[in-house]
Amino acid sequence: MLFSAALVGLMASAVASTPLKYKMPANMKVAADCVMPAEYSISSFSVYTDNTNQTTVSFAYVDSATGINTRCERDPASKPHSTNPGLASRYACDDANVEFIYQTTGVAGLTVIEAACPSSGSSAFEASGLVPFNLTCSSAPTGQNCTSSPVDISREFTSLQPRPAGAVAQ
Ligand SMILES: *[C@@H]1O[C@H](CO)[C@@H](O)[C@H](O)[C@H]1NC(C)=O
Ligand SMILES: *[C@@H]1O[C@H](CO)[C@@H](O)[C@H](O)[C@H]1NC(C)=O
Ligand SMILES: *[C@@H]1O[C@H](CO)[C@@H](O)[C@H](O)[C@H]1NC(C)=O
Numbered sequence: 207m208l209f210s211a212a213l214v215g216l217m218a219s220a221v222a223s224t225p226l227k228y229k230m231p232a233n234m235k236v237a238a239d240c241v242m243p244a245e246y247s248i249s250s251f252s253v254y255t256d257n258t259n260q261t262t263v264s265f266a267y268v269d270s271a272t273g274i275n276t277r278c279e280r281d282p283a284s285k286p287h288s289t290n291p292g293l294a295s296r297y298a299c300d301d302a303n304v305e306f307i308y309q310t311t312g313v314a315g316l317t318v319i320e321a322a323c324p325s326s327g328s329s330a331f332e333a334s335g336l337v338p339f340n341l342t343c344s345s346a347p348t349g350q351n352c353t354s355s356p357v358d359i360s361r362e363f364t365s366l367q368p369r370p371a372g373a374v375a376q
Contacts, residue, residue: 252354
């Protein structure tokens with residue numbers, strides 16, 4: 207793998223826990239103690255659909271390198287995270303530095319988005335990754351519950367992009 211001189215310079219100042227699967231933008235300034243999002247774990251992912259076709263998506267999210275351990279849920283009463291219509295499918299986890307999009311059409315799966323270096327005051331960038339699931343569904347009188355198999359999934363972030371205007375935790 208080839209690293210540009212600028213990338214090596216940035217990597218030397220950021221704390222790299224694991225090799226990153228995405229390129230650091232040349233214009234990204236990171237604090238010396240900033241840990242870039244590299245890997246995340248999803249556990250107990252479930253999609254519950256009740257008899258009126260209302261769905262609740264929930265899972266637990268951990269990024270141990272950046273110290274995030276949060277619950278994420280989108281139920282029929284949840285509001286999108288932003289007033290920016292372009293972000294209408296984004297929902298925030300309990301820790302709003304993490305957002306997610308769950309879609310069953312197009313590129314199906316769970317997209318997770320973690321603000322990069324939010325503790326440095328402003329996070330101009332966000333890391334994201336897509337997790338496809340193998341869901342196992344079981345029916346109950348009140349609806350259908352689909353859960354991921356395996357229950358625990360670890361993935362690497364594959365993209366780092368500027369945080370869009372209107373993202374809350376920016
Ligand atoms: C729920 O969705 C299914 C499949 O799209 C449809 O057949 C059914 O009529 C819907 N039920 C309700 C209560 O809307
Ligand atoms: C889904 O199942 C296939 C076949 O067993 C497996 O290769 C793949 O890794 C699984 N995907 C996930 C997200 O667990
Ligand atoms: C769906 O299954 C998951 C995993 O077993 C469980 O944690 C969750 O409570 C279930 N949801 C409902 C509404 O039964």
